[in-house]
Amino acid sequence: MENKTARFEKLLVKNGLKRTGPRLQVLEILSGRDSATSQPYLEQVMGKNADRVTLYRVLQAFEEKGIIHKVLDQQGTANYAICSDGCSAHEHHDEHVHFNCDNCHKIYCLDTVKIPALKVPAGFKVEHLNLIATGLCASCSDKVN
Amino acid sequence: MENKTARFEKLLVKNGLKRTGPRLQVLEILSGRDSATSQPYLEQVMGKNADRVTLYRVLQAFEEKGIIHKVLDQQGTANYAICSDGCSAHEHHDEHVHFNCDNCHKIYCLDTVKIPALKVPAGFKVEHLNLIATGLCASCSDKVN
DNA sequence: ATATAAAAGCAATATAGTTGCATTTAAAAT
């Protein structure tokens, strides 16, 4: 694999964002995880490397640029995951299913599962769809059996 | 229509809950609305008729008994709506679509729109589905045109 | 009328997120 940090630096520059410590660290953390990551977790892991407010602003900037997307968990807490290709500042294309495991509480982006089209009552104009499934993830249902 | 308060009182008794002022008022408010109602709104409307904590506990009790269901809005704030028949303390059956209007911010329960079944990756066990659509509700898309 | 479990009230605290402003710094311009 190519140098990861270099890739992240390019990504920042491409989006008109300066190459800063907190930003690189957030990308580093998010890219190393197989599920969406909560703000509180990020805050804890980053420790004193960045102020809480900085973290919030980094996340907001990344979301606006289409670098990450936000998904709320069952408690309403923000979780973030790196976007698939095809997202940009102009539009997110993350209309995949999010799977919320009742056991390990991880939130998986099921990129392969598309949200089916929907018939809504007359007059309603659907702009975006957000489907959250809950249950047991592959790893946890394994353990139970 | 039959006396509404009497109906609510029966509902409480049926669920082993005492007939109290705050509880009746919450039912009164929720039943008079055409969309899900946020905790902050309820708190404001109830004013000094009930303590904040009481309100939270009423909502929690109702949810546990299957009288109301909770849906989080895009900010992660809890909103509540009276359940359709068929919900109970043992299980909720509110797997309808929630429609979140970008303009008036009302959350509609689209009871008639069922969530389509879903194919998920091997190993994942889906327990519940929660589909939130955003866009313009019938009333708001009317106004725009 | 009384007893009692349940509910409500009150105070304090937790958690997530925001705002305004001063300081620092990455990167552009010289």
Add this chain to the structure above:
DNA sequence: ATTTTAAATGCAACTATATTGCTTTTATAT
């Protein structure tokens, strides 16, 4: 290399939502 400057960070204070422990009140059964 230095300087400049817009962008980013840090800090302090604050807001909103939600929770916990404990005391008092009350709906209901006896």
